[in-house]
Each structure stands twice: as structure tokens, then as C-alpha cells.
Amino acid sequence: MYLDSAKKKEIFEKHGKAVTDTGSAESQIALFTYRISHLTEHLKKNHKDFGTARSLTKMVGQRRKLLKYLYNKDINRYRAIVKALGLRK
Structure with missing residues (x-):
């Protein structure tokens, strides 16, 4: 399977605040x-x-x-996740 628990954990570690941080906007966007x-x-x-x-x-x-929510809530977090994921060109 392309998305197993190890891959999810890696994504949440990289973009979330902690390994168990599955609810933050950044981790969900990633x-x-x-x-x-x-x-x-x-x-x-x-x-x-x-x-x-x-x-x-x-x-x-x-x-x-989620990106719109993050843009309105905290512009710095929005810019960081967009840059990290390479979304907007």
C-alpha cells in the first residue's frame, strides 16, 4: 500500500509539531x-x-x-507550509 502507518508517521514528524500531532493544519495539508x-x-x-x-x-x-484557514489564522505558518511543500508557484 502506498500510505502505511510508517509513511504517515514520517509526514507528521516532518510537518507537524510532534509525532502524534495529526490534527494541526500543517500536518493535514502535508x-x-x-x-x-x-x-x-x-x-x-x-x-x-x-x-x-x-x-x-x-x-x-x-x-x-485548510490553506485558506491557515492563511487567515497565521500568515507565517501558511507561508512556511507552502514553501516546504512547494505548492504555490
């Missing part, structure tokens, strides 16, 4: 980004997989909401 990149690669090979395409669209929307 997890969504990882999942979005995986689904994007899947859809490049399987362009008729409409269920996955819908899931990808929903995930992008959820990530966008």
Missing part, C-alpha cells in the same frame, strides 16, 4: 498533498477512473479550505 500527488500519478495511467478523479477533486478542495 498528508493531503502526498495523497493528491499519488492520485495524480494514478490518473495519468488510468484516465477513465472517474471515482478516483472525484476523490482527487474533493481532496484538493479540502486542502484548499
Whole structure:
């Protein structure tokens, strides 16, 4: 499986405040980004997989909401996570 507990732990350690910090906006955004990149690669090979395409669209929307929340809450944290994940160009 592409996303096991070890990979999740690594993402939360890198972008969260602690290993058990699964609820912060930064850790959730990082997890969504990882999942979005995986689904994007899947859809490049399987362009008729409409269920996955819908899931990808929903995930992008959820990530966008979290980024908007973080932008309004603390601009410095927003800029840090965007730079770390390389989202905005």
C-alpha cells in the first residue's frame, strides 16, 4: 500500500509539531498533498477512473479550505507550509 502507518508517521514528524500531532493544519495539508500527488500519478495511467478523479477533486478542495484557514489564522505558518511543500508557484 502506498500510505502505511510508517509513511504517515514520517509526514507528521516532518510537518507537524510532534509525532502524534495529526490534527494541526500543517500536518493535514502535508498528508493531503502526498495523497493528491499519488492520485495524480494514478490518473495519468488510468484516465477513465472517474471515482478516483472525484476523490482527487474533493481532496484538493479540502486542502484548499485548510490553506485558506491557515492563511487567515497565521500568515507565517501558511507561508512556511507552502514553501516546504512547494505548492504555490
